[in-house]
Amino acid sequence: xxxxALDPLDRKLLQALQLDxxxxxxxxxxxxxxxxxxxxxxxxxxxxTLQLRVLGITDESRLGGNTWLLRLGCTPDTAEQLASxxxxxxxxxxxxxxxxxxxxxxxxxxxxxQARDELLLDRLQRSPRVTSVSAHCLLHRFYGGPxxxxxxxxxxxxxxxxxxxxxxxxxxxxxxVLDAADEALLAVLARxxxxxxxxxxxxxxxxxxxxxxxxxxxxxxxxxxLTVQFDNEHFGNDVVAMLWLTVAPAALAExxxxxxxxxxxxxxxxxxxxxxxxxxxxxxxxGDLYAYLSDTIGALDGVRSAETTLTLRQVKQLAYEPGR
Numbered sequence: 104x105x106x107x108a109l110d111p112l113d114r115k116l117l118q119a120l121q122l123d124x125x126x127x128x129x130x131x132x133x134x135x136x137x138x139x140x141x142x143x144x145x146x147x148x149x150x151x152t153l154q155l156r157v158l159g160i161t162d163e164s165r166l167g168g169n170t171w172l173l174r175l176g177c178t179p180d181t182a183e184q185l186a187s188x189x190x191x192x193x194x195x196x197x198x199x200x201x202x203x204x205x206x207x208x209x210x211x212x213x214x215x216x217q218a219r220d221e222l223l224l225d226r227l228q229r230s231p232r233v234t235s236v237s238a239h240c241l242l243h244r245f246y247g248g249p250x251x252x253x254x255x256x257x258x259x260x261x262x263x264x265x266x267x268x269x270x271x272x273x274x275x276x277x278x279x280v281l282d283a284a285d286e287a288l289l290a291v292l293a294r295x296x297x298x299x300x301x302x303x304x305x306x307x308x309x310x311x312x313x314x315x316x317x318x319x320x321x322x323x324x325x326x327x328x329l330t331v332q333f334d335n336e337h338f339g340n341d342v343v344a345m346l347w348l349t350v351a352p353a354a355l356a357e358x359x360x361x362x363x364x365x366x367x368x369x370x371x372x373x374x375x376x377x378x379x380x381x382x383x384x385x386x387x388x389x390g391d392l393y394a395y396l397s398d399t400i401g402a403l404d405g406v407r408s409a410e411t412t413l414t415l416r417q418v419k420q421l422a423y424e425p426g427r
Contacts, residue, residue, distance in 0.1 A: 108152075109337065112137065114258035116145050117155075117331065121253035122158040123269045124329025125318075149333075156332040158421050159292025160260070162248060163212045165279055165326045169240050171219070172374065172381060175207045175227065176235035182207055183418075184340045185233065190419035193293075194218060197383075198419040201345070201412045208345065208412070211241045229370065239374040245359035247370035249328040252385065255366050256338075272325040279324050284309060288317055289327060294422065296329045332420045340385035342392050343414040346400070347378035355404025361403055367395055378410060 109117075110137065119131050121177045125211040135142070149155040163170060177185055182200045186207045190198050197210040213219035227236050249272075259267070281289070284307045291298050303314045321327035323381060350358050355373055362371040362382050370383040386392040392411070400409055 108194065110222070111258065112141075113145060113149065114256055116142060117149070117333070118253050118256055118258040119153075119263075119267045120146075120157055121251045121331045122259075122264065122267045124159070124331065126267060128271075131267065133273075140306050146290045149242045153333045153337050153372075154424075156422060157296035158294075158330060158332055159246070159289065159296040160328055160330055160421060161289050161293070161384040162325055162328060164244075165212065165324060166214075166281065168214060171211045171213070171223075172239045172241065173207075173209045173211055173223075173227075174235075174237040174239075175233055176237075177205060177207060178232045178234065179204050181232040182220075183416075185230075186416075186418040189372060190423040192222075196419060196421050198417070199343075199414040200416045200418065203416055206412070215325050237376070239376045239378075241372045241381075243359070243373040245373070246363035246368055247372065247383075249325075249330065250363075251330050252332055252369035253333075263366050270323065281325050281326070285317060285321065285326075288314070288321065292327065292329075294303060330421070332422060335385055339387045342386040342389055343417070344386065344392055345412045345414070346380075346384060346396075347410040347412070348380040348382065348400070348406055349378050349408040351379050351405040351407060352379070354403075358403050358405055365395075365399065367399075378408075 116131065119126060119135070125166055128146070129139045131138045132142045146155070173258055174184065180420055182204050184197050186200055186209075189195050189207070189209050192211075193207055194212050194214065196212070197208070199208050200206075201208050211219070211222065213222070223236065223238055227233050287306045295302075300311050300314055303318075304311060307314060307317075309317070318327070348358070359371060359373060359380060362368050362380070363386075367386060368382050368386055369383045370381075372381055373379060374381050384392070384395065386395060396409065396411065400406060
């Protein structure tokens, strides 16, 4: 399925799901002016052609946790094996082989300090084929998380966006404590963000009304958000790059906001390390990446240096699917 095969309705449906991944098909159909059957049929086709997945993601920062970006140097014969091993962990995401096949990049969201230290200080350090470990803690997210790249494709009109947007996250809701039923719900939704209420009831033993209340609480506090996983290439974005920017501290917030507004940027955050801003970007070609670096990044006052790495193979986005 080529990018030109995505017609306006496909793009509207994708953006609608990015806004609210659990929106009922009849609600989406009503806003878009089509039938329920049309929305359901398009959804099934996009699942097949774009590998479309709606996933429920736990925002660990709302639970007092941190996200780490790992850059792991390794011998060339180890990269794929290392990436696959990391991908099988439930606390990892966005795993790619980069740098000519001698480096693996991985986002890690450890729930506990023990889990973090076990990986960073024990397992990776004792692996003879891992030649270097660089760990960067994310300090502030400028774009990403609930704000996926599909939010930038401008497929929906302002009125359609307003009608399909879920209620905003309540402010001041950090430090939420989860119980066993919450964890069970989140585990099911991590595999399928649109899992029916009957499946969520079976996983928790709760009534339908209790499950609905749990879902509402998890979403309103920001602990749970829904996002869309799909193949970038079908939008013509064959080049996926990570930018590691060294920025003057006084310019961090301004440059972060600027990056968040760029259509090329799917993720941007302030981070620890020599490069204090990291951004994931999408481009049709290396020429477009060059133009973005020279014309757009180069025009930002306060950027002192930029390192660029290209993704050779993406092993895991948010959910691990061996064989893809």
